[in-house]
Structure formats: C-alpha cells, structure tokens
Amino acid sequence: xxxxxxxxxxxxxxxxxxxxxxxxxxxxxxxxxxxxxxxxxxxxxxxxxxxxxxxxxxxxxxxxxxxxxxxxxxxxxxxxxxxxxxxxxxxxxxxxxxxxxxxxxxxxxxxxxxxxxxxxxxxxxxxxxxxxxxxxxxxxxxxxxxxxxxxxxxxxxxxxxxxxxxxxxxxxxxxxxxxxxxxxxxxxxxxxxxxxxxxxxxxxxxxxxxxxxxxxxxxxxxxxxxxxxxxxxxxxxxxxxxxxxxxxxxxxxxxxxxxxxxxxxxxxxxx
DNA sequence: AAACAGGCCTAAA
DNA sequence: TTTAGGCCTGTT
Numbered sequence: 498x499x500x501x502x503x504x505x506x507x508x509x510x511x512x513x514x515x516x517x518x519x520x521x522x523x524x525x526x527x528x529x530x531x532x533x534x535x536x537x538x539x540x541x542x543x544x545x546x547x548x549x550x551x552x553x554x555x556x557x558x559x560x561x562x563x564x565x566x567x568x569x570x571x572x573x574x575x576x577x578x579x580x581x582x583x584x585x586x587x588x589x590x591x592x593x594x595x596x597x598x599x600x601x602x603x604x605x606x607x608x609x610x611x612x613x614x615x616x617x618x619x620x621x622x623x624x625x626x627x628x629x630x631x632x633x634x635x636x637x638x639x640x641x642x643x644x645x646x647x648x649x650x651x652x653x654x655x656x657x658x659x660x661x662x663x664x665x666x667x668x669x670x671x672x673x674x675x676x677x678x679x680x681x682x683x684x685x686x687x688x689x690x691x692x693x694x695x696x697x698x699x700x701x702x703x704x705x706x707x708x709x710x711x712x713x714x715x716x717x718x719x720x721x722x723x724x725x726x727x728x729x730x731x732x733x734x735x736x737x738x739x740x741x742x743x744x745x746x747x748x749x750x751x752x753x754x755x756x757x758x759x760x761x762x763x764x765x766x767x768x
Numbered sequence: 769a770a771a772c773a774g775g776c777c778t779a780a781a
Numbered sequence: 782t783t784t785a786g787g788c789c790t791g792t793t
Contacts, residue, residue: 520774613775619791620774665789670776707776728774760774773792781784 500637502554510573511566512594513546519595519761521717523608523621524628524645534637536628537565538601539644541637554638566596575751576758584738585755591765592758597722602685603678604645605718606700609710610670623664627671630661651675670705677703685719693721716753725752734763 505511517525517533525535532545540557553562563569572593579589600608607627612620624645631646651672659668677683683703688696693715700711712726725745727735735743745752 609774614773614788615775615790616773616792623790663790666776666787667789705776709775713774726774730774764774769793771793773790775788777787779785781782 498556500554500556502552503559505551505553505566505568509549510571510594511551511568511596513544513551515592515595515761516566516598519592519757520617520764521757522598522600523617523624524604526621534640534642536635536642536644537561539633539635541635541642543638556637565599567599568596572596572754575754578749578751579755579758584734585759588758588762589755592761595754595757595761597720597754597757598717599720600717601645602689602714602718603648606674606678606685606714607645607648607671609713609717610674610705611664611667612713613667613705613710623662623667626662627659627664648675648678652679667705670703673704674706688715689719693719693723696721697724716756722751722753725756728760730760730763731756734759 513533514527514531517527517535524537525533527533530545532543534541534543536542538557538561540555540561542553542555542557542562544551544553546552555562576589576593580586608620608624611623615623628643628645631650632643633646635642635644652675654672656668656672659671662668664671674683678685683699688699691699696719697711697715700706700714701708706714709726709728712724715721716724716726723746725748745756748755
C-alpha cells in the first residue's frame, strides 16, 4: 500500500514536540528539519508541522493514527479541571497540546520495564536495539525501520541472549513478561477493559514490575487515565507544590493527564 | 572518581 | 510498614 499524506483536522489540539518529547514514548525521533519519524502497530509514519497545520504521511489507515493520538477526546475541556489557579494550572498551560498516546500494550510494558533507573536517552537506545534485533524490518520513505517485536519473538531466549541490548538486569524482567504475554497467562487486551486497579495488581505480579512501572503501563499501554505514576520528578513536584495529604484520586479520572503535564513541566525547569 | 539515572527485590528492623 | 543495599550500564 502506497503511503498517503493527509492533514489532521484537529491539529490545534496536538503539539508534536510536546507529545513526543514529554517522555511517554521512546520510538519517535525528529530529523534535522523537525520531521518526526516513528513506528506504531507495525506501521511507519512521518509527521511534521507547517504553520497551523500538522501533516501525517503513512501507509496505515487514518483511523489508526486518529486513535493513536487519541484525537477524539477533548483535552481542552478535560484540562479545565486542572485550572486551580496555581502550580497545576501552570503545568497544564505549559503542556497543553500533549496527547496521551494509545501505544501498543506490549510495547508499553516492555519499554517501561526498561525505563527503571534509566534516563530517556538510554531507554531509547535499548528499545531501538531490541527492535533491530527481533522486530520486523520495514521500509518507509527511503529509510529502514523496525517494528516492536512481538513477545513470541523472545520466547526461549535466556538473559545472556539479550546482552546485545545492554539493558543489564532488566533482561530477565523482559523475558519473564514476554513469556507471560506470549503464553496468555497475562492478557493485556483484556486488562484494557478491566478495572484499572485490578490491571495494576495483575501487572505487579510479574517480577520486575513495581508500583511505578505498573502505573506507567496502565496509563500509556492500557489507556486507563486514572493512573498516576509517581517517579522522582513527580515526587519532588508533589513535595514542593502540593499539600502533604494530596491524593491522585482528587484529580479525577484524568489524573494521568495531569501527571504528564506536571512531569513535562518539572523536567523542563531543571534540564 | 564517585554518584546518579523516570525502580525493584530482598533482608532486616 | 518502612529502610538500606545491590543491581547492569552509561554519563558526568
């Protein structure tokens, strides 16, 4: 199928740079002209902004990307709940344009296992090596890409086999998760429809998945927007700008979006 | 050179 | 229930 290019109708609600650089995903990269290339659900795409318009070029149907960028949800009205006249509002306004991507569940699970105690640059490197080693080779726009490997591709491997990834002790965790998903012991698709707390509990049964990683997977891979991952950045922001008895539930069913605004703002201030 | 990265596990209070 | 140390690897 030949790639087609089209213009996003609600482009104003999507900010490419913020969405790709806010730390939720690891496989989108800009070239020197600011054109983003990436792969999702086995399809390559490139996106760029031209004035007010955002264009997308892909051989996948438009619906796939419409869902991927969660474009049918009205982030403006959701975000109004975060206008507290203080710090959270500041974060929200700064991060406006971020979309919570609907990433592949297994990719999210695997990526956030890798993320533990790592910086984004290294996470990206490890994920890319994983895709190059075990994903499908794809060609798009005169370039070569690799899909995120299905968990089945990792069956039977031992931790030493993943040494090329240079992911250290996380190799074991990846293999445990891959086996659970591939064998059907862990049904990620059914967890999308399950209660988010139950989904989190289920994920945390796996070795190497604690509270933080589970929350990330639930939010970014299972689309439960209530989840509020707390890492060192968020912990710091909460300590400085929220009351001691703050509870994520107080932010409602889109707490996860608020978390992403806070995270993006907090990091922008220090880096 | 030692400390620290978007944590987790285990052992020990 | 909370806390310390170790863990792979890479960077500062």
